[in-house]
Amino acid sequence: MSGNHDPLEDWLVATWRDIVGDSGGGRAGRVGADGHPTRIRRFTPLSPIAVAAAGVAVYSPRLLSAVADNETVVDMLTTLHDYRVLLVTAAALLVMVDVLRHRAHRWSQMLESVVRQATGHLPKKIAVSFPPGWRVIRRARITLHRGTVIRPKPFEELSRAVAAAFPGSDTWKVKVRHEAHHDRIIIARKTITPDTRSDRQKVLQSALDDASIFTGPKVTVETVDEAGIEIGYRIAFEKSMNAGAKGFQVKVDEALVSLAGQHESGRNWTTDWYPDKGHLVMRLVTAMPDRLDHPLALVDENRRHLPYATGAADRIMYWDVSTSSNKPHCLIVGPTGGGKTSVIRTLLTEAARRGVPFVGVDPKMIELDGLEGYPGCGAIIYDALRAAMFVRALHTEMMARNAYIHQMKIEGAQLPLMIAVLDEFFILSGKWQRLAKTGDDETREQLKELDPLGAWADLAVLARSAGIRLLLGVQRPDASLFGGASGNARDNFGTRISLGNLSQDGALMMWGDSTVGREVDTSVKGRGIALGDDGHPVDAQMWWTPNVDRHPNKWNQLAESETAIIDGLIPTEAPQFTCYSQELASFIESERALATRARRHGRAPEPIVIGAAAATDGDTSAESPTVNAAPTGDDDFSDVIPASAVEAGQTVLVDDDHGELVPVTVDSVDVRRSAKGDVVETVLTVGTGRVKTRITFDATGVVVLPEADRVAASA
Numbered sequence: 001m002s003g004n005h006d007p008l009e010d011w012l013v014a015t016w017r018d019i020v021g022d023s024g025g026g027r028a029g030r031v032g033a034d035g036h037p038t039r040i041r042r043f044t045p046l047s048p049i050a051v052a053a054a055g056v057a058v059y060s061p062r063l064l065s066a067v068a069d070n071e072t073v074v075d076m077l078t079t080l081h082d083y084r085v086l087l088v089t090a091a092a093l094l095v096m097v098d099v100l101r102h103r104a105h106r107w108s109q110m111l112e113s114v115v116r117q118a119t120g121h122l123p124k125k126i127a128v129s130f131p132p133g134w135r136v137i138r139r140a141r142i143t144l145h146r147g148t149v150i151r152p153k154p155f156e157e158l159s160r161a162v163a164a165a166f167p168g169s170d171t172w173k174v175k176v177r178h179e180a181h182h183d184r185i186i187i188a189r190k191t192i193t194p195d196t197r198s199d200r201q202k203v204l205q206s207a208l209d210d211a212s213i214f215t216g217p218k219v220t221v222e223t224v225d226e227a228g229i230e231i232g233y234r235i236a237f238e239k240s241m242n243a244g245a246k247g248f249q250v251k252v253d254e255a256l257v258s259l260a261g262q263h264e265s266g267r268n269w270t271t272d273w274y275p276d277k278g279h280l281v282m283r284l285v286t287a288m289p290d291r292l293d294h295p296l297a298l299v300d301e302n303r304r305h306l307p308y309a310t311g312a313a314d315r316i317m318y319w320d321v322s323t324s325s326n327k328p329h330c331l332i333v334g335p336t337g338g339g340k341t342s343v344i345r346t347l348l349t350e351a352a353r354r355g356v357p358f359v360g361v362d363p364k365m366i367e368l369d370g371l372e373g374y375p376g377c378g379a380i381i382y383d384a385l386r387a388a389m390f391v392r393a394l395h396t397e398m399m400a401r402n403a404y405i406h407q408m409k410i411e412g413a414q415l416p417l418m419i420a421v422l423d424e425f426f427i428l429s430g431k432w433q434r435l436a437k438t439g440d441d442e443t444r445e446q447l448k449e450l451d452p453l454g455a456w457a458d459l460a461v462l463a464r465s466a467g468i469r470l471l472l473g474v475q476r477p478d479a480s481l482f483g484g485a486s487g488n489a490r491d492n493f494g495t496r497i498s499l500g501n502l503s504q505d506g507a508l509m510m511w512g513d514s515t516v517g518r519e520v521d522t523s524v525k526g527r528g529i530a531l532g533d534d535g536h537p538v539d540a541q542m543w544w545t546p547n548v549d550r551h552p553n554k555w556n557q558l559a560e561s562e563t564a565i566i567d568g569l570i571p572t573e574a575p576q577f578t579c580y581s582q583e584l585a586s587f588i589e590s591e592r593a594l595a596t597r598a599r600r601h602g603r604a605p606e607p608i609v610i611g612a613a614a615a616t617d618g619d620t621s622a623e624s625p626t627v628n629a630a631p632t633g634d635d636d637f638s639d640v641i642p643a644s645a646v647e648a649g650q651t652v653l654v655d656d657d658h659g660e661l662v663p664v665t666v667d668s669v670d671v672r673r674s675a676k677g678d679v680v681e682t683v684l685t686v687g688t689g690r691v692k693t694r695i696t697f698d699a700t701g702v703v704v705l706p707e708a709d710r711v712a713a714s715a
Contacts, residue, residue: 037122040112043105047094054091057084104132107140110165115142115185118158119150133189136166136174142185150178150185162187198230200260204282207259208235213252215240222281229265232283243275246513256282270312286314290524293561294346294543296568304417306350308343309497309530311540317530319347319495321356321469323413327494327531329460329470333477333510334499336639339526339542340473341367343497344421346545347471351419352376353571358471359394359588360421361387363428367473368421370549372595375574378418379591384431385443386591387422388452393587394420394468395455400581401466415467416578420459423473429453430640430702438659453700460492477502477509478642499528499542511537545569638707643682643697644671653704654686654695663706667692 056063060077067073080087108126115123125143132138144150150158159176166174170192177186197205201219208217214237222232235256242248249271257269260282267284274280292310299307304322311317319330330347334340344367348358352375359378362368372380381387405412422428436447463470472493498510502517510529511517516537517529526542546562547554548569555563579585646652648668653661664686672681682697697703 036113036116038109038112039122039125040105040108043102045098045102047091047098050087050091050094053080054084054087057081057087060084100131103134104128104130107132107137111140111142111162111187114158114161114165118161119148119154121145121148121150136172136189137187138189140187142187144183144185146183148183150180158185168192200230201233203259204233204235204256207255211255214238214243223283231263231265231267232281234279234281236279239275239278243273243278247515249273250515252280285312288312288527288539288541290541291526292541292543294349294545294565294569296565303354306347306354306356307543308346308350309526309528309540309542311530311532311538315532315538317532317538317540320533321351321417321419323411323415323465323467325494327492328464329493330472330495330497331477331493331510332471332473332497332499333475333502333506334473334497334528335475337525338499338522339528339544340499341423342526342545343499343542344368344423344471344473345371345548346543348377348419348421349374349545349548349569352575353569355571355573355575356417356419356469357575357577358419358421359390361390361423361428363387363424363431367423370547370554374548375571378577378588379595381591384428384435385446386594387428388432388447388450390587390591391422391452391455391459392450393581393584394463395459397579397581397584398459398463398466398468401468402462404580405465412465412467415580417467417469418577419469419471421471421473422456424640425472425474426478426640426642426702427637429700430637430704433700433702434655438655464492475639476641476645477506478645494531496531496537497528497540497542498530499526513537637704639705640702641705642679643684643701643703644669644679646682646684646703651706652684652686653706661704 056077057080060081063077064074067077108128111126111128112123115121121144123142124145127141127143128137129139155176155178162174162176166189168174172189172191175188175190177188179186195202201221205217205219208214208219214235216236216238218236220234220236221230222234223230225231237243253271256271260269263269263284265284266287268287269282270285272281272283289310299316300318302322304325305318305320307316307318309317320327332340332343334343348360348371351358355376357376357378360368360371360380362380362382363384365382368380369382371377381390401412401415404410405415432447432452436444439447459468459470470493477498496510498506498517499520500522501520502510504514504518507517508514511531520529520539521527524541526544528540528542529537530540532538546558546565548566549555558566577585577588579588646666646669648666650666651663652666654664656662665688666684666686667688668685670683670685671679672683674680679699681699682701684695684697684703685692686695687693
């Protein structure tokens with residue numbers, strides 16, 4: 001036989017093998033066109049018979065002449081001709097089905113080859129969904145033998161091969177998934193959803209995915225404004241222990257704000273955490289202003305809410321003085337010049353126009369003097385001994401109110417409210433203790449009987465139910481304000497405000513977190529931290545309320561806008577005091593009488609000009625006035641702190657043998673505490689060299705801090 005191949009024959013054989021496949025032995029022994037074993041069945045078309053029947057039906061009129069003698073064939077051809085349309089349609093459908101089946105068969109062969117080459121395993125079965133798709137496979141399931149192991153690298157090669165065979169587009173892509181527990185590989189076409197996320201949302205999602213600080217984070221748009229600009233994002237995550245830690249939240253907040261960047265509206269980002277629900281909300285808030293004048297409008301219609309500041313996220317901060325309040329007393333901590341006095345004025349003027357009267361104690365004689373005579377002000381007390389009488393009278397009033405509630409069987413909410421203000425509490429406490437040491441016998445005996453510190457401790461815990469609210473102002477916090485280390489009075493001072501930067505210990509005492517309130521922008525007067533109604537401290541800008549004193553020396557210094565604030569705050573009807581004890585009523589009446597007499601007959605001494613003669617004519621004779629630069633024995637303290645808060649190396653003022661305050665340097669501090677951690681006694685060792693002096697203070701003992709000029713004079 002000739003060895004030459006017939007090209008037509010070769011083409012027909014190749015086409016047949018390509019379409020139908022090779023014949024061979026059993027299913028397990030079948031060999032593919034590439035010579036490798038295959039489990040793909042040979043393709044068998046369904047349409048040839050239908051196509052032949054349709055062709056006969058269409059051309060039957062031409063065939064009738066050839067078989068005219070055979071009536072049976074004539075009848076059959078006639079019948080086929082009558083159904084020619086149906087037969088042509090069926091043939092066309094079957095041809096289309098065969099084309100799709102062949103495409104599925106070809107893709108099955110291709111997938112089998114790819115799996116075999118990439119993994120080295122021959123699939124047990126390959127099922128391509130029908131219809132398989134025209135240009136791209138829709139879905140295929142490749143069943144593997146039980147226990148087949150596919151390593152990551154071979155699987156990556158398989159994925160790349162499938163991606164090369166079915167290249168994606170802008171609208172879809174083919175994904176390969178290995179389900180090892182089912183011993184199968186799933187190949188599916190996935191429509192690509194257009195990424196309509198903003199650049200900011202993409203950055204947040206990408207950073208959270210890379211950082212791994214959350215498990216399964218998902219960033220979605222929470223809110224948009226009227227212009228369609230995104231102003232809030234919800235970040236969902238799996239609940240964890242870290243999500244509830246304040247320190248962790250602060251670090252995440254800083255990172256998120258940095259990633260989000262400056263918003264085009266100029267507003268700032270803030271975050272609200274909901275760790276119990278597994279998400280946080282990041283939203284835009286108006287930037288904190290550098291100054292906020294009192295808005296005058298009743299921003300809170302609740303007449304028992306005394307607003308005083310605007311917090312982060314445009315929140316109105318208020319002091320809830322109602323009987324049902326869980327934060328009945330207010331504590332304001334701030335250095336001199338930090339805006340503490342303005343906050344106190346804001347709260348008291350708000351109280352007055354809501355019908356709540358107040359009484360104030362001002363040991364410095366300069367902080368609350370402008371409120372004397374203001375509508376709703378019972379009195380402003382400046383003298384330390386009179387202040388001790390007031391605290392004891394207030395304690396008696398509390399007991400009388402409680403007795404009235406008990407006897408009349410009424411609720412405490414039915415009693416009228418009143419506010420007692422004690423500004424510079426530690427200075428007042430220092431004056432009481434110094435009077436107890438250096439005062440005359442009558443004064444010492446009177447202070448011992450009044451026991452103002454003991455009465456104050458009872459008021460801090462028990463005054464809530466009697467309708468008495470305490471407003472305390474100090475320059476620095478101390479554990480003694482909250483009932484010692486036990487902190488049993490902390491919850492009663494539920495409204496807390498800190499101005500300026502706190503120390504680490506101060507932040508821990510005020511907020512229970514040593515990181516809060518330590519990075520306040522002190523260049524902005526009135527900037528601080530306030531406790532929100534949700535129990536969390538937030539940044540806040542205190543409202544500016546000018547001095548309401550109408551004395552010409554004060555009033556003439558105010559701008560027109562400031563006088564408008566004062567006029568707008570005046571209540572239409574002055575609140576009246578209702579006293580349930582004769583002692584408090586008598587004290588307020590007597591204090592008002594003393595203040596009236598002092599205004600009528602009192603006269604401040606004229607200032608003495610020092611060095612005037614020497615400056616004019618150089619006279620240094622004995623007639624020139626001399627000044628004693630050493631400390632005097634007056635009680636105008638610059639600041640006072642608890643003895644337990646003194647640190648070694650610090651300079652403090654103590655009484656000498658003549659009762660005068662002299663500066664000394666503390667060598668060591670020994671604080672003795674009870675089993676509960678409360679301060680019992682503090683011993684300060686002062687002096688230099690071998691001469692040492694031990695000074696003992698009780699649990700409420702305080703020491704005076706020197707002014708700068710006193711320290712310089714001593715040096």
